[in-house]
Amino acid sequence: MLKGLGIAVVLALASGTAFAAEHEVHMRNQGEAGPMVFEPAVIKAAPGDTVRFIPSDKTHNVEGVKGMLPEGVEPFKGKTNEEYTLTLTQPGIYGIRCSPHFAMGMVALIQAGDNPGNLEAAQAVKMPGKAGERMKAYFAELTKP
Template identity: 50%
Template sequence: MRKKILLAAAAILAMTSLAAATEIEVRMLNKGSDGALMVFEPALVKVEPGDTIKFVATDKGHNAETIKGMLPDGATVFAGKNGEDVSVKFEQPGIYGIKCMPHYGMGMVAMVVVGTPGNLDQAKAVPQAGKAKQVFATLFAKFESGKTAEAGR
């Protein structure tokens, strides 16, 4: 009897571990691994609903915040403080545009894809400023070609 209880407990624990949400790290950098200036690394991340992304201010002077209009309906808007880490749990499926406010015009943006996005056209239609427009064009192309960094999967 005791052996059956232990086996059942182990099975429940294993299933719980598999269903646990993932936390991944996105670094905010003055210079990326490819030499590009003012970047999120990785700049394109695919996660599942309930996963958390920790935006880490590896280099000071950066923040992470949502871009108005570039997130799914019902999603929570966030704006981290300059120079501080911010952890965000992504619940709503869709595409989220993220920017570093001080370096947005320099193209410091990222894209988070949660589950199966239903707001692709809406996200693409949001006008972008400066170099951010070019960076998002590249991120959308990578996403549509399937070249997305997956969170721990």
């Protein structure tokens, strides 16, 4: 009986990560949306999933946008020209930018879970020029039925 209970506990604990997905995002100098893009730039995921950012072209990195991270998520910044894996530890909106190309509009948006509690706060973050235009379009894409 105890052996069976032990196996059930191990399976229950493992099931939380067993179904987590990995999403790949390529950091590119040129893509479908134009120059300096994350592809895909909009991801709907589940808490516990990971997002692997791959520098398909040089001079890119990944950084969380201040004010666009779920509560409890620490700010993060990957190194230029290196892969970065982000684990979506909390449900909510994750705003992403490439530090060297932010002014050129290199941003991305991730929604972890179905009901992002920080959606309004993330939408209120002001972004300059091309980054603001793209982020507005990405929010529209996330919220369309």
